[in-house]
Amino acid sequence: MDRELAETGHLQALLSQLGAALDNYLNFTHPDALQSGVDWKRQLDRPLPERGEGIEAVNRALIDTLVAHASAIPNPGFSGYITTGGVTASTxxxxxxxxxxxxxxxxxxxxxxxxxxxxxxxxxxxxxxxxxxxxxxxxxxxxxxxxxxxxxxxxxxxxxxxxxxxxxxxxxxxxxxxxxxxxxxxxxxxxxxxxxxxxxxxxxxxxxxxxxxxxxxxxxxxxxxxxxxxxxxxxxxxxxxxxxxxxxxxxxxxxxxxxxxxxxxxxxxxxxxxxxxxxxxxxxxxxxxxxxxxxxxxxxxxxxxxxxxxxxxxxxxxxxxxxxxxDYLEGSMQRDEPxxxxxxxxxxxxxxxxxxxxxxxxxxxxxxxxxIREIGVEGFRQRIVRHNDMALELAEIARAHPQLELLLEPTLSICCFRFVDERIDDLNAFNQMLLRQLVRENRFMPTSTRVGEALAIRPCYIGARHAPEQVAGLVDEVVRLGNLLLQAGDSG
Amino acid sequence: MDRELAETGHLQALLSQLGAALDNYLNFTHPDALQSGVDWKRQLDRPLPERGEGIEAVNRALIDTLVAHASAIPNPGFSGYITTGGVTASTxxxxxxxxxxxxxxxxxxxxxxxxxxxxxxxxxxxxxxxxxxxxxxxxxxxxxxxxxxxxxxxxxxxxxxxxxxxxxxxxxxxxxxxxxxxxxxxxxxxxxxxxxxxxxxxxxxxxxxxxxxxxxxxxxxxxxxxxxxxxxxxxxxxxxxxxxxxxxxxxxxxxxxxxxxxxxxxxxxxxxxxxxxxxxxxxxxxxxxxxxxxxxxxxxxxxxxxxxxxxxxxxxxxxxxxxxxxDYLEGSMQRDEPxxxxxxxxxxxxxxxxxxxxxxxxxxxxxxxxxIREIGVEGFRQRIVRHNDMALELAEIARAHPQLELLLEPTLSICCFRFVDERIDDLNAFNQMLLRQLVRENRFMPTSTRVGEALAIRPCYIGARHAPEQVAGLVDEVVRLGNLLLQAGDSG
Known part of the structure; x- marks a missing residue:
């Protein structure tokens, strides 16, 4: 029954090992998955295996190859689309x-x-x-x-x-x-x-x-x-x-x-x-x-x-x-409730x-x-208010900053803004370039949208890990990169 | 950040505790969930909580209330419908x-x-x-x-x-x-x-x-x-x-x-x-x-x-x-691949x-x-052959046993049979009753289907935990219960 055991048991030890790797992943000190892509592709790209390696080897591969080169979505700096990493209670x-x-x-x-x-x-x-x-x-x-x-x-x-x-x-x-x-x-x-x-x-x-x-x-x-x-x-x-x-x-x-x-x-x-x-x-x-x-x-x-x-x-x-x-379900003869x-x-x-x-x-x-049991209605209310506050704070900063433009008053936790400077001919192309550069750095990762004709940088705060400090961090990076791009003379 | 930590971290410790409970669950020594239903319903049936209890309490409730009163489907004796419990690699x-x-x-x-x-x-x-x-x-x-x-x-x-x-x-x-x-x-x-x-x-x-x-x-x-x-x-x-x-x-x-x-x-x-x-x-x-x-x-x-x-x-x-x-995805302006x-x-x-x-x-x-990495093609082949063998073995026993009738030669891992005895007037009603009694005992839990006009007891072997000994065990119980019901004089 060794094989059966491997297929069906050992959960405490294996989940404990995996949990340690996941806690480490949640420190977000690793590089982006693609930036280390050559190695993991070599490790994963194998023909269909005729023989198995056992559950310990699979857990090691999950930890060393998959989790170690996983998604940037759960990162607190990711505010793109409307997706986030799950909380511990969910897991x-x-x-x-x-x-x-x-x-x-x-x-x-x-x-x-x-x-x-x-x-x-x-x-x-x-x-x-x-x-x-x-x-x-x-x-x-x-x-x-x-x-x-x-x-x-x-x-x-x-x-x-x-x-x-x-x-x-x-x-x-x-x-x-x-x-x-x-x-x-x-x-x-x-x-x-x-x-x-x-x-x-x-x-x-x-x-x-x-x-x-x-x-x-x-x-x-x-x-x-x-x-x-x-x-x-x-x-x-x-x-x-x-x-x-x-x-x-x-x-x-x-x-x-x-x-x-x-x-x-x-x-x-x-x-x-x-x-x-x-x-x-x-x-x-x-x-x-x-x-x-x-x-x-x-x-x-x-x-x-x-x-x-x-x-x-x-x-x-x-x-x-x-x-x-x-015939509700295959093989079920008990259509009438007993x-x-x-x-x-x-x-x-x-x-x-x-x-x-x-x-x-x-x-x-x-x-x-x-x-809901973990944080109650009150916990969700606090989280949602915090995220809406983050969008409001970003809107205020963008309104006041000479090199930022608020494109739309936030309704909820999304804020649409862009970098502006009188030296820029094509604001859409410039902000698109800025955004790509920003995401490359793997710390702040909003996506974009259009507000009217304007390309907007669009963070959406919905994650449990989205905390107020991300607002100032994002602003600083957008302003820094915008000015770097301006200095590079490539104003689109 | 205590609340945030609770919402997003601690995975090793929490998964280790949960893993121990799941290993224990997989011993299947607990009674059926419904047989202990009064307690868990009382514990769970609460109004929407305004305030949260924290992640430790949630994990305890998962372990003590949910997992402890969970489904009979992963039990090796469950061979109903076509569903099973997941293997460890999947989890x-x-x-x-x-x-x-x-x-x-x-x-x-x-x-x-x-x-x-x-x-x-x-x-x-x-x-x-x-x-x-x-x-x-x-x-x-x-x-x-x-x-x-x-x-x-x-x-x-x-x-x-x-x-x-x-x-x-x-x-x-x-x-x-x-x-x-x-x-x-x-x-x-x-x-x-x-x-x-x-x-x-x-x-x-x-x-x-x-x-x-x-x-x-x-x-x-x-x-x-x-x-x-x-x-x-x-x-x-x-x-x-x-x-x-x-x-x-x-x-x-x-x-x-x-x-x-x-x-x-x-x-x-x-x-x-x-x-x-x-x-x-x-x-x-x-x-x-x-x-x-x-x-x-x-x-x-x-x-x-x-x-x-x-x-x-x-x-x-x-x-x-x-x-x-x-517009493939909301907010995405990068329709063209970079x-x-x-x-x-x-x-x-x-x-x-x-x-x-x-x-x-x-x-x-x-x-x-x-x-696939865990057991390879060969591992799946062995498992599938074993399950098909189980259906074949059950078919052979049913063919040979004077109180069992094989209703259809198995194609794969399903075997349709029933209890028969010349004293039974209504075989369908009798086998239905037998099946309900069998499932009540929480050890062997096939479901039924119809083969032509006949109600069949229908085990389907697909689970990694479905092992050859389940065949003889099921047969013994069907024969024992059939004779008990006959003695009780209630021949449908």
């Missing part, structure tokens, strides 16, 4: 579940916290009127929500799109979704996957703050109705990925309700912003939402792979996503696998549960 | 990635093994002509493959379904998918999600061994063609969930090719069976597949959340799943996020890489 929860509860279903303690954590999350984020289901990320979470919207819209014209499809008698009716020009592209993809088509997403212009122009939405709706198109959903951003803008939720939600159209709020990044008492007013109207998504793996600090869709009524998700009635539960295998519990696109799925609720 | 890989590489993209060692592991997997499983992408499970993996099929079929009639949708000019043309009555219901769900409709899946009858009747497939195709329907895909099982049957892949693949229809092979469970030299002939024709899926979290022993879709040409997945051209790579953030590498439904996604390749 512990994932590790525990991966061994002792490989599935979210059955009547176990892990299954219990799947629902409990969804309830906690909805209460904490001001959407207590909705019920949730986890999935692996914002893309799937939006897909699930819009699957519910598709179901409602087509049922409204007498068609069950999930069962009958849309290529039969419903097919003559082109569908429309409405989202602003700031919406995440995953909205288009979801429309594509659902058979509505990416082009069915009507792009509504936003104002100078990145908020949807509701009067344009109203016009588009009227136009499409007049031409016989079927409105499926109005999609609002509660925190755009580009600038953190929050759409006018109440106006959009009231319009949606008046028109009988599903109102979806994409809060993948920004929904936790509601915890900041200074910002909660921006979320006014959230109670009108038919569906809301949030990614605990963004601002709440879960390791990547944890998103949630919330809807008024999970029955509509059931109709949209059920795997045919009756008269009483004597064993954890007696029931699957809440049929999460019928509310989305996954059957087998890891336990994600335990991750959210562990994070 | 180590997940834990490492969750901290040091929260995303699969960027130019890091983790990103490198994402592709390397897909190549290894395809070579090991006889589908080296295909390229892969990971997702979270078989349902999504099938959805991705059938998204490719939808794309090819509609492009063939001049429509881009992902971009234009199918509710416009393509909408008049009902689509068809073909799968046997033994196919997994996730095929229907995928058709529903994709807007083809669950009802578009034409169910083709199978023979007494659970293999699709190809002549019936041929008739259905001809009929649909005559009536103007658009064939989208022929779906074959390489190991059905009910009995492990493998469809006649060559005959189906040749028919698909002759008809110009996408040929998809669902090998979620059974594809690794090709490693057993006695079984590889059953996979003849696999090279005709346009797409194949396999779930490393089934027979290969990964923790749940790791599936792979393989296709001839990832470009078709790109067209089916891209998030609109150009002239050279100086930093791991310079490129996303292979755009896996355009080949499926996820953008953010955890590293799954490292899990597969770690398992």
């Amino acid at each position: 512990l929860a994932l590790t525990a579940a991966s061994v002792s509860s490989p599935q979210r279903y059955m009547l176990t303690a892990f299954n219990f916290v799947e629902e409990l954590s969804l309830e906690w999350l909805s209460q904490m984020l001001g959407i207590g009127h909705l019920k949730g289901v986890y999935s692996s990320g914002g893309s799937v979470a939006n897909l699930v929500a819009l699957g519910g919207a598709r179901q409602q819209a087509f049922e409204g014209i007498g068609i069950d799109p999930a069962s009958e499809g849309m290529t039969g008698r419903g097919g003559q009716r082109p569908a429309c979704l409405y989202a602003s020009d700031q919406c995440h592209h995953t909205i288009q993809r979801a429309a594509g996957v659902l058979g509505l088509g990416r082009r069915s997403v009507r792009i509504i212009p936003s104002d100078g703050s990145g908020r949807m122009r509701v009067e344009a939405l109203e016009r588009a709706l009227a136009e499409d109705r007049a031409e016989g198109r079927l409105p499926v959903a109005i999609v609002a951003n509660a925190g755009t990925t580009n600038t953190g803008a929050i759409d006018p939720l109440r106006a959009m939600g009231e319009l949606a309700r008046a028109q009988g159209v599903w109102f979806h709020v994409d809060g993948a990044y920004g929904l936790p912003g509601i915890l900041d008492p200074r910002k909660s007013v921006l979320y006014d109207g959230l109670e009108l939402a038919d569906s809301v998504i949030v990614d605990p793996h963004k601002w709440l600090g879960a390791s990547v792979g944890v998103a949630a869709t919330f809807v008024r009524d999970r029955d509509i998700l059931m109709r949209a996503f059920t795997q045919e009635p009756a 008269e009483r539960f004597d064993h954890s295998l007696d029931s699957f519990g809440i049929p999460y696998f019928d509310f989305g696109v996954e059957l087998s799925a890891p336990c994600r609720g335990v991750v959210v549960w562990s994070m | 180590l890989a997940l834990t490492a990635a969750s901290v040091s590489s929260p995303q699969r993209y960027m130019l890091t060692a983790f990103n490198f093994v994402e592709e390397l592991s897909l190549e290894w997997l395809s070579q090991m499983l006889g589908i080296g002509h295909l390229k892969g992408v990971y997702s979270s499970g078989g349902s999504v993996a099938n959805l991705v493959a059938l998204g490719g099929a939808r794309q090819q079929a509609f492009e063939g009639i001049g429509i881009d379904p992902a971009s234009e949708g199918m509710t416009g000019r393509g909408g008049q043309r009902p689509a068809c998918l073909y799968a046997s009555d033994q196919c997994h219901h996730t095929i229907q769900r995928a058709a529903g999600v994709l807007g083809l409709g669950r009802r578009s899946v034409r169910i083709i009858p199978s023979d007494g061994s659970g293999r699709m009747r190809v002549e019936a497939l041929e008739r259905a195709l001809a009929e649909d063609r005559a009536e103007g329907r658009l064939p989208v895909a022929i779906v074959a099982n390489a190991g059905t969930t009910n009995t492990g049957a493998i469809d006649p892949l060559r005959a189906m693949g040749e028919l698909a090719r002759a008809q110009g229809v996408w040929f998809h092979v669902d090998g979620a469970y059974g594809l690794p069976g090709i490693l057993d030299p006695r079984k590889s002939v059953l996979y003849d024709g696999l090279e005709l597949a346009d797409s194949v899926i396999v779930d490393p979290h089934k027979w290969l022993g990964a923790s749940v959340g790791v599936a792979a879709t393989f296709v001839r040409d990832r470009d078709i997945l790109m067209r089916a799943f891209t998030q609109e051209p150009a 002239e050279r790579f100086d930093h791991s953030l310079d490129s996303f590498g292979i755009p896996y996020f355009d080949f499926g439904v996820e953008l953010s996604a955890p590293c799954r390749g490292v899990v597969v890489w770690s398992m």
Whole structure:
């Protein structure tokens, strides 16, 4: 049984070794993975091994080669995109579940916290009127929500799109979704996957703050109705990925309700912003939402792979996503719940696998549960206020500094600014160059976006490791590099 | 920074404590979670906490409450459905990635093994002509493959379904998918999600061994063609969930090719069976597949959340799943690859996020890489042969035993049998009762299925912990319980 032992045991010793390496990794004293790429590529690039090396060798390779040359994303200086490294509570929860509860279903303690954590999350984020289901990320979470919207819209014209499809008698009716020009592209993809088509997403212009122009939405709706198109959903951003803008939720939600159209709020990044008492007013109207998504793996600090869709009524998700009635799971003859539960295998519990696109799925609720138990609502509020403060502080510095320009007042924890100097001809090219140089140095790693025509340096503070000192550090480096580039005479 | 430290550090000490608890859990001396359910429910069922308890308390709760009352699935006696507990290599890989590489993209060692592991997997499983992408499970993996099929079929009639949708000019043309009555219901769900409709899946009858009747497939195709329907895909099982049957892949693949229809092979469970030299002939024709899926979290022993879709040409997945051209990722202005790579953030590498439904996604390749490095192809072959042997041994015992009936010769590692006795009136009700009693005892936990009209007790051996002694143990218990129930006079 030596091989079996190696395949299935020794967790304390192996996790302890790995934990030491991870603690060391979290000091971030190592160079960027690519800067040491020749070595690790040589070590990894092997043909398919016929014989195994055993678990000790694998753990050593994980520690010495993989972890040692891993991602820059968890680094406190990384403020690009909207992704971060998971917190310790998340890692512990994932590790525990991966061994002792490989599935979210059955009547176990892990299954219990799947629902409990969804309830906690909805209460904490001001959407207590909705019920949730986890999935692996914002893309799937939006897909699930819009699957519910598709179901409602087509049922409204007498068609069950999930069962009958849309290529039969419903097919003559082109569908429309409405989202602003700031919406995440995953909205288009979801429309594509659902058979509505990416082009069915009507792009509504936003104002100078990145908020949807509701009067344009109203016009588009009227136009499409007049031409016989079927409105499926109005999609609002509660925190755009580009600038953190929050759409006018109440106006959009009231319009949606008046028109009988599903109102979806994409809060993948920004929904936790509601915890900041200074910002909660921006979320006014959230109670009108038919569906809301949030990614605990963004601002709440879960390791990547944890998103949630919330809807008024999970029955509509059931109709949209059920795997045919009756034969719920392969080989299961116990379709009817037994008269009483004597064993954890007696029931699957809440049929999460019928509310989305996954059957087998890891336990994600335990991750959210562990994070909320660790720091409580108050801990999240403090973290979110701190991140919003960081964006505000950066905005103030940029406003005051002669060589910096604030491009947009921050809504949440994103701040868009750039380096300026009268000697620069092409500010976009210059800031692009500056940003590349900055990232090369591996200490401060924001990404960019556009604000109007301007290329912006765009830090987004969402990580548990994002602390106030990163603001001054980033500013100092941007100013230093900008002036170095100016001196080098290469002003784009 | 005490709170920050608690949120982000201490991994060695915490993982060591948790590892000890997990090693203890893997002794399986604890009662079933539900049998001790009153206590843990009381401990867990709390209102949303305003204040946090800190990471040490969370780890204790994970250990004392969650892990201690976790799932019966990883137990070596659990042989129900097609799910199992992950092996140690998988847990180590997940834990490492969750901290040091929260995303699969960027130019890091983790990103490198994402592709390397897909190549290894395809070579090991006889589908080296295909390229892969990971997702979270078989349902999504099938959805991705059938998204490719939808794309090819509609492009063939001049429509881009992902971009234009199918509710416009393509909408008049009902689509068809073909799968046997033994196919997994996730095929229907995928058709529903994709807007083809669950009802578009034409169910083709199978023979007494659970293999699709190809002549019936041929008739259905001809009929649909005559009536103007658009064939989208022929779906074959390489190991059905009910009995492990493998469809006649060559005959189906040749028919698909002759008809110009996408040929998809669902090998979620059974594809690794090709490693057993006695079984590889059953996979003849696999090279005709346009797409194949396999779930490393089934027979290969990964923790749940790791599936792979393989296709001839990832470009078709790109067209089916891209998030609109150009703006690949939020805030990214570096659409053009820089002239050279100086930093791991310079490129996303292979755009896996355009080949499926996820953008953010955890590293799954490292899990597969770690398992293959640990035991090699030879180790997997031994494990799979052992599991197939277990099903064969059970079949032999059942054939020889006067109180057991073998209901179907095993194809792979599933064996369908039942308890029989001339005194029993209703064999189905009796075996159902027997199975419930068996599972209550928490030592042997198969599930059931139907073979024809007969309710079968159906163990499925796929776990690294499934060892030969489980066969005799299960038989002894089934016979003992059967006779006990007979004595109790309750013969159904």
